[in-house]
Amino acid sequence: MSARxxxxxxxxxxxxxxPVAGLAAQQGMKEISPRIVAPKLEMTDxxxxxxxxxxxxxxxxxVNFWATWCPPCRDELPSMNRAWAKLDPERFAMLxxxxxxxxxxxxxxxxxYPIDFPVWLDQSGEAAREWPLRGLPTTYVVDRQGRIxxxxxGGREWDDDALLEKIRALAEE
Numbered sequence: 001m002s003a004r005x006x007x008x009x010x011x012x013x014x015x016x017x018x019p020v021a022g023l024a025a026q027q028g029m030k031e032i033s034p035r036i037v038a039p040k041l042e043m044t045d046x047x048x049x050x051x052x053x054x055x056x057x058x059x060x061x062x063v064n065f066w067a068t069w070c071p072p073c074r075d076e077l078p079s080m081n082r083a084w085a086k087l088d089p090e091r092f093a094m095l096x097x098x099x100x101x102x103x104x105x106x107x108x109x110x111x112x113y114p115i116d117f118p119v120w121l122d123q124s125g126e127a128a129r130e131w132p133l134r135g136l137p138t139t140y141v142v143d144r145q146g147r148i149x150x151x152x153x154g155g156r157e158w159d160d161d162a163l164l165e166k167i168r169a170l171a172e173e
Contacts, residue, residue: 027160028152029139035147038063038140039130046103046119053095054146060170061142062094062158065122065133068101068109072155073137081116082159091171095120099128099136143170 041053041063053061064080066073077096084094094117098106106119122128131140134153141150149170156163 027156027163029141029150029156029163029166030152031150032148035143035149038142038146038148039127041097041120041127041131043097043120043122043127045121046106048103051118051120053142056093057146058144059091059093060144060167062092062139062167063097063131063142064095064137064139065097065099065128065131066137067099068105068113070136074113076137076155076158077113077115079156079158079160081114083164084117086159086164087167092167094118097122097127100125141167141170143173 038053043051045051053063062080062083064076066077068074080094080096087094096115096117096119098119099122101121102123103121106121110119131138132151137153137155139152139156139158140148143149150166158164
């Protein structure tokens with residue numbers, strides 16, 4: 001991707017970040033009722049392999065939209081790694097959907113901020129436009145039927161037992 005399209009994307013990304021900039025890590029998630037079908041999510045991963053959210057149907061999926069330049073995104077990554085270590089990969093999936101950046105930028109970033117779960121690339125920002133994002137980071141929890149059950153805008157401590165209890169309960173539905 002050339003620098004020119006990315007330059008046009010950065011103002012959009014900045015607008016997404018503004019609502020959550022400066023907020024301390026929050027707890028809790030907003031329940032979505034009635035649940036809505038999650039928008040399409042199709043892109044490549046860090047290895048260039050094509051990926052689809054629909055391929056994860058039957059699992060509870062945590063979808064985190066983030067960017068390397070976003071301070072709250074960086075702050076919540078360690079807790080997301082800890083949460084991922086506590087979840088059964090047979091029943092759950094966790095995705096870090098990077099918005100608007102290339103593999104080299106993300107690869108350099110993960111040297112200092114490791115991500116233990118899959119990173120998908122929304123380089124064009126198309127997925128960010130289709131999902132109802134209000135800021136970065138925004139995280140959605142998608143139930144086993146592919147519907148959005150919860151939304152969290154801003155950073156969280158994802159390894160918090162109360163959050164994980166709600167996520168685990170979705171696997172029992």
